Amino acid sequence: MGEIDGGTDFDALRRAIAENSEQPEGPARNARAEQLLAEAERLNIPLAVIEALGHQLKVYNYSSEKDRMFVPFARLLRLWDERPEDFDEYEAHSLHWVFKWVTAGMLDQPHIPLASIEKWLGEMERRYRLAGHSERAVRSAEFSVAAHVGDLERAERAYGAWLAADRDRMADCHACELHGQGTWQVRRGRDEDALGLWRPVLEGEYSCAHEPHTVLASSLAPLLRLGRPDEARAHHLRGFRLVRPMESMRGAYADHVEFCALTGNEARGLELLAQRPAYFTDTGQPRSRLDFMAVVTLLTDRLTELGFGERQVPGPAGRSWTARELAAHARAEALELAGRFDERNGTSYVGDRVRARMAQRPLVDRLPLGVRTARTTPRPVVPPPAPEESAVPGQPDLSALLTEARRASDTLQPHALEAWAAVARAAEGTALDARDRAEIADHEAMAQGPEGIALFERAAALYAEAGDPGEALAARARGAYFRALTGEVDEALATVAALYDEALALYAEDATGVRQTASVVMSRARILMRRVHEGTEGTAGREVRAAAERAVLEVLALVDGRAGDDIRLAARAAEARTMLAELAGESGDVERTADLFRQAAAEYVGAGLPWFAVEYEVQIAALAHQLGDAAGAERALRAALEHGGPYVEPAGRAQLHLQLAEVLGLRDEVVEAAEQALEAAHWADEAGESATLGAWARHQLGGFLLRRGRCAEAAEVLESVLPDLSAETHGDGAVVQARWWLGDCLSELGEHREAAGHRLRAAEIARDWPEQQDHATLAHLAAESLSNAGLLEEADQAYARAGELWRSLGNPHFLVRSLRARGWLALRGEAGAEGARELMTEAVLACERARESAADPAVREQLSAELGNTHRQFGDLLARSAAEEDEGEAGVIQDAYEAAVAQLDRASAVFGTLGAQGLHGRTGAELAAGRLAAELGRRAEAVARARVVLAACEGADDTDETVQERRAEAARMLRLDRAGD
Numbered sequence: 001m002g003e004i005d006g007g008t009d010f011d012a013l014r015r016a017i018a019e020n021s022e023q024p025e026g027p028a029r030n031a032r033a034e035q036l037l038a039e040a041e042r043l044n045i046p047l048a049v050i051e052a053l054g055h056q057l058k059v060y061n062y063s064s065e066k067d068r069m070f071v072p073f074a075r076l077l078r079l080w081d082e083r084p085e086d087f088d089e090y091e092a093h094s095l096h097w098v099f100k101w102v103t104a105g106m107l108d109q110p111h112i113p114l115a116s117i118e119k120w121l122g123e124m125e126r127r128y129r130l131a132g133h134s135e136r137a138v139r140s141a142e143f144s145v146a147a148h149v150g151d152l153e154r155a156e157r158a159y160g161a162w163l164a165a166d167r168d169r170m171a172d173c174h175a176c177e178l179h180g181q182g183t184w185q186v187r188r189g190r191d192e193d194a195l196g197l198w199r200p201v202l203e204g205e206y207s208c209a210h211e212p213h214t215v216l217a218s219s220l221a222p223l224l225r226l227g228r229p230d231e232a233r234a235h236h237l238r239g240f241r242l243v244r245p246m247e248s249m250r251g252a253y254a255d256h257v258e259f260c261a262l263t264g265n266e267a268r269g270l271e272l273l274a275q276r277p278a279y280f281t282d283t284g285q286p287r288s289r290l291d292f293m294a295v296v297t298l299l300t301d302r303l304t305e306l307g308f309g310e311r312q313v314p315g316p317a318g319r320s321w322t323a324r325e326l327a328a329h330a331r332a333e334a335l336e337l338a339g340r341f342d343e344r345n346g347t348s349y350v351g352d353r354v355r356a357r358m359a360q361r362p363l364v365d366r367l368p369l370g371v372r373t374a375r376t377t378p379r380p381v382v383p384p385p386a387p388e389e390s391a392v393p394g395q396p397d398l399s400a401l402l403t404e405a406r407r408a409s410d411t412l413q414p415h416a417l418e419a420w421a422a423v424a425r426a427a428e429g430t431a432l433d434a435r436d437r438a439e440i441a442d443h444e445a446m447a448q449g450p451e452g453i454a455l456f457e458r459a460a461a462l463y464a465e466a467g468d469p470g471e472a473l474a475a476r477a478r479g480a481y482f483r484a485l486t487g488e489v490d491e492a493l494a495t496v497a498a499l500y501d502e503a504l505a506l507y508a509e510d511a512t513g514v515r516q517t518a519s520v521v522m523s524r525a526r527i528l529m530r531r532v533h534e535g536t537e538g539t540a541g542r543e544v545r546a547a548a549e550r551a552v553l554e555v556l557a558l559v560d561g562r563a564g565d566d567i568r569l570a571a572r573a574a575e576a577r578t579m580l581a582e583l584a585g586e587s588g589d590v591e592r593t594a595d596l597f598r599q600a601a602a603e604y605v606g607a608g609l610p611w612f613a614v615e616y617e618v619q620i621a622a623l624a625h626q627l628g629d630a631a632g633a634e635r636a637l638r639a640a641l642e643h644g645g646p647y648v649e650p651a652g653r654a655q656l657h658l659q660l661a662e663v664l665g666l667r668d669e670v671v672e673a674a675e676q677a678l679e680a681a682h683w684a685d686e687a688g689e690s691a692t693l694g695a696w697a698r699h700q701l702g703g704f705l706l707r708r709g710r711c712a713e714a715a716e717v718l719e720s721v722l723p724d725l726s727a728e729t730h731g732d733g734a735v736v737q738a739r740w741w742l743g744d745c746l747s748e749l750g751e752h753r754e755a756a757g758h759r760l761r762a763a764e765i766a767r768d769w770p771e772q773q774d775h776a777t778l779a780h781l782a783a784e785s786l787s788n789a790g791l792l793e794e795a796d797q798a799y800a801r802a803g804e805l806w807r808s809l810g811n812p813h814f815l816v817r818s819l820r821a822r823g824w825l826a827l828r829g830e831a832g833a834e835g836a837r838e839l840m841t842e843a844v845l846a847c848e849r850a851r852e853s854a855a856d857p858a859v860r861e862q863l864s865a866e867l868g869n870t871h872r873q874f875g876d877l878l879a880r881s882a883a884e885e886d887e888g889e890a891g892v893i894q895d896a897y898e899a900a901v902a903q904l905d906r907a908s909a910v911f912g913t914l915g916a917q918g919l920h921g922r923t924g925a926e927l928a929a930g931r932l933a934a935e936l937g938r939r940a941e942a943v944a945r946a947r948v949v950l951a952a953c954e955g956a957d958d959t960d961e962t963v964q965e966r967r968a969e970a971a972r973m974l975r976l977d978r979a980g981d
Helices: 010-021 027-043 046-061 066-082 089-097 099-108 114-130 136-149 152-164 174-187 191-202 213-218 220-225 229-243 250-262 266-275 286-305 323-345 349-358 395-410 416-426 434-465 469-485 489-508 514-533 538-559 567-586 590-606 610-626 630-647 650-666 670-686 693-707 711-724 732-748 752-766 773-788 792-809 812-828 832-853 857-885 890-912 915-935 939-953 961-980
Strands: none
Touching: 010 027, 010 046, 027 046, 046 066, 046 089, 046 099, 066 089, 066 099, 089 099, 099 114, 099 136, 099 286, 114 136, 136 152, 136 174, 136 349, 152 174, 174 191, 174 213, 191 213, 191 220, 213 220, 213 229, 213 250, 220 229, 220 250, 229 250, 229 711, 250 266, 250 286, 266 286, 286 323, 286 349, 323 349, 395 416, 395 434, 416 434, 434 469, 469 489, 469 514, 489 514, 514 538, 514 567, 538 567, 567 590, 567 610, 590 610, 590 630, 610 630, 610 650, 630 650, 650 670, 650 693, 670 693, 693 711, 693 732, 711 732, 732 752, 732 773, 752 773, 752 792, 773 792, 773 812, 792 812, 812 832, 812 857, 832 857, 857 890, 857 915, 890 915, 915 939, 915 961, 939 961
């Protein structure tokens, strides 16, 4: 932006001021305002200087340089006192309006004495009274002063007087007033009352340039205290999006950092600090800097408490900071600032509140947000408690460890191997009997897997030495199974065959128990199942499956009816059932497979081993999905989550939540689907899989939030996932879908330029797909966004691209719509009315040709409706072009209006062929033509059209709102005619 043309044009100055007002808050906008004031002073027009000063004051107020607004205000006030006639009505109103800003601004500056502020408050009251304004704004300002210094009695009086005074032009907007009133309720410990006051702002009934931004931020801690974390999460995602680009909102930004510190989202809190480095040092608003440094202290103290005190964190520029160092620095800064305010105020109120804010404890241990957060400060993972070990190995401690390890093994606890590892560590250098050493070796072998085969042999020798030949055979059979896992299936089968014969012989002689025998028989069945999984075809494959099935049934015959309270035997039976399920799956019997898995899962749960059921419940879910049983899939996944509990690893939990989210989404249960996707994203992050599994979860979460209409939250989630989505890892379909959804979100939020960017990038990817429907749709949507963003030329190009794609796809409906849209763009752009008419004519012809060639009556009817809409829009366009381009040329206007009426008549005729389906279109066209006739002075024609509308609506559905509106307008048209008579 350069100087105003010639330095003498007042209109150019106003245009430049308006343009600067639309720029982002910050030093660049402030500097431009200073330049514009200099330009205004050269015009030698008092009002120009007044407007430039008012603009400068405004941009200072909404920036980090708020302390600079006092100078332009003092100058404006002097000009008003000297020559009030130089102010127009708007500038006079603005001058009195900003009295409130100055009062608040004085409170923000601890160097301004309280007496000066009180004096200024009196001056504000005097000037408002002279100007005839209500006391409402004055009492609001008095309340702010009293609340700030901690004079609660005076604050309550002023609060009541504020609400009792009449609202007038000087009162803050409803949204801002409600924010202030709710904040006071929070201060007084009435969180629920505050949220009640804020409801109209949160629901969009009241808004302004800075609301609901601050209400959303202020509501975070009250919602957490009231046990409403889901709402708090939503307010954080929605509110931070609003606050992020606004430099002047450091106080609200601090509320979002505080929220992160109170909800286990310390890593996100650090990301917020990194996004606004200037907030550490900007001094123009000391009070908001105090708020910011207080929550920085809260956050970094929390990190230090969690064991991350030496982590590098964002801080004031010029050096690196650890969390511990920044905590000390921020605390000192906050307390120094609070001390300056308290010294000025003569109370300890500000310091007391700051110390309380810094000392807060988390309100929620873990609140997943759904957005991607870098794992710069992962929360510590607390392992499950392990058996306590003695610093000095001794028999009593070792005995207790052995007892616990055997209990864990006998009940198949998930931590059994860890318990035996603790025994092994405690037993080093201690003489143990053969049985103890056998069990230690056996479990160490299990922990090592295929690498522990030799240890199984050692365990077997020790079991034999201990006089337990059955357990020795079982250990060797386990070793054979692990050998099969290395690919040596034939050798493993040969080994286990001999062990199997020996075990059955011992069992027949009562020389070993059912447990040991079942272990050998199960190992043999497992090895045979490995052979099945090798996928042998033909007769040999059938023989392998038959042998495996016989072995599994032998396991069941051995343990069924004998399990009783023996958890190990019950587990053997359940495992055998899973093997039968796998064999049924090999034969293609999906229903039997699912039924057997259900039986196995039920047996595991019945035996008190629910964590073993999880794997098979996941299988059940997949089979139910295959059978089209969404409800069955949902039940199985819920059971898996319930039974997995703390035993499933984070990645597994993420998978379960994600699968459940997808099933719920297919059933259109998007509220819970979003909750499950949120959990999936959290657990994926915990597993360190943010960029893979976490990306899938966030992708789904964004889509579900969009389907719920929560566009701001969806946009935050989708923007955070885009860096992780790649065609190589996730497929280009996922990338396109994410950008498509994000474009939809941003369009709803009014961020049209950004929406267009995402839609165009998605369209570029879809350009290379064999099926071009998505490419065409995205190009069309991008064109809409470009048009809404005011980028007319780019929008026309995108619509033209979409139109050619629709033509190639044989989709006349959207081809016609793209041509109509281009017509309206042409009217707004350089092509003007002539270009617009050409495009509308092309749209009419394209629709007529498609209708004539359509063989399907239903398609012809749809195209008739499209043709009617095209004629209707053509008529509207002609009327508008006449009004906008040919004002004052009566003949040209009349010709254009006549052409418009002709198009509307064609629209009415086409809609008339559709019967009841065309009623809305026909009556709308007739009324539009009647309005044009009235403008042309042809009242009789307007009346006739009104009567046509009333006749057409006779007998129509009285509950149809459109019909009601059409009848009412037609009746008004008739009344106007009678009034004219």
